[in-house]
Amino acid sequence: MNFCKQRVMEVLSKGDLNDSTSRVCDLFLSILILLNLVAVCLESVDSINLQYHHQLMMFEWFSVSIFLIEYLLRIWSITADDSARGATPWGRRSSYIFSFTGIIDLAAFLPSILPLIMGGLDLRWLRVLRLLRLLKMSHYSSALEDLVSAVHEERRSFAATLYLLAIALFLSSSMMYLAESDVQPDNFKSIPESMWWSLITLTTVGYGDVYPITPIGKFIGALTALMGVCTVALLTGIVASAFSNQMVRREAIFEAEINAAMSDGIITSDEKLHIETIRARFNIPEEHAKAILDLLSEKKGPKTP
Template structure:
């Protein structure tokens, strides 16, 4: 009985695209609880609301934490099905030590700590609970897509960061040399000057610290221009990496459609595989149908 139940839970929690009929409702429920938890954590920080609805916040958190705890235990239990090549122990250990496993643990650990150690500072407990937003990675590939895009253009990205670091240290040193005598409090050291350089290079410009000498103002203008260029360069690299990744995914998806159409028809199993890949690659239904129709005409 345990194995069929384990397979069913695996289909619900891990195979959202073409798994168990409950997979989507459970996915929406857990994602909704994550968002609700974040809203409650934010509202708890309002002292007037926390004083008035303290028990309500507590019970809501306990219910959410209990559900996430059950989910965490179940994911450990079904981990061998996701990693069939590994032994059950190693598969479970890999999940527990994985990024997503650690996030799932952090999502419940703060509340458990607060329950067993009542004197614990609740401020950092609330702060850690905000990390639950990363649990949404179970249901969205956004973070994975970002990491993959940056990794694919890692050389260019590192070069741009290197250029940004040069601009940061150069502008910090020069502004310190030109402004330290005129503004000893604001530019008392190079690390102090780095604050001004960072907000200027990133085009934030709080205005709490600014150069007053003619040379300092000139350096400020040059730093702002360098900041626009370097930030635009980083943005362009990431945008280009995303575009390339989308093109690669479409090429892979198109190749899978061609393979499925090699015999002239798409079987039910091939259709399920394509729909699963479509969901994973975030390809719209209209785009999917258009690609199939176009390839059918070519075929």
């Protein structure tokens, strides 16, 4: 039984390079998720939904069945994962159920089952909730994890920039309220109402639905636009720098693993597989990894079997 749980967990987890079954499962579920997004979008087109409603519903129930089985299998097999939180089997299961991925896995099929339990629900909202299935890709991609990790590492700089953005938001909306409230009482009748224009201007969107018409208001608008460019540039630079630093650290870890494998002058087949697994996990391009390996090989001159 434990072996079965272990194998099911390995198949449902992100596939290793030497586990073809797990990789096929990952590919199947990824394609199914993408097809579901296409189906949900097509359902919103009345002419397509009217003509192919039966086919779309059949595909929806097929997908719901697959996602439900996957969810139950993950709950059943999580007890075999020693890295999962919780000392007891139910502790590990609850840690998965209430985790981010567990909630997303539940949301992948629950909106389609709710109409059977509760009548009178707005199908448009349920259709939008079904788009949460896109987040199931986090099982097979580290993009969201990388973003959260990058922001967390630069959280102080990020918070400082958001603080500057908040200052600019309140300052510009207050000044614009004083300058434009008399001539445009509908658009700038209060500071909270003026914050719409301020936020759109600071984020460099500029819809053009609300804009100043007095000379002082135009001057304040120009200053707000300049502050917005500076603030957005700071936020973009912080995130870009965090991603860059993260990649540098990953390359350093990758180089350290290669150095450890070369310590005895020979890179064995197991060490090669371990290095390739780390390369795939860190999303390092094969050409880049080969260049690092060749450079270190020239320095140490290992003998590969």
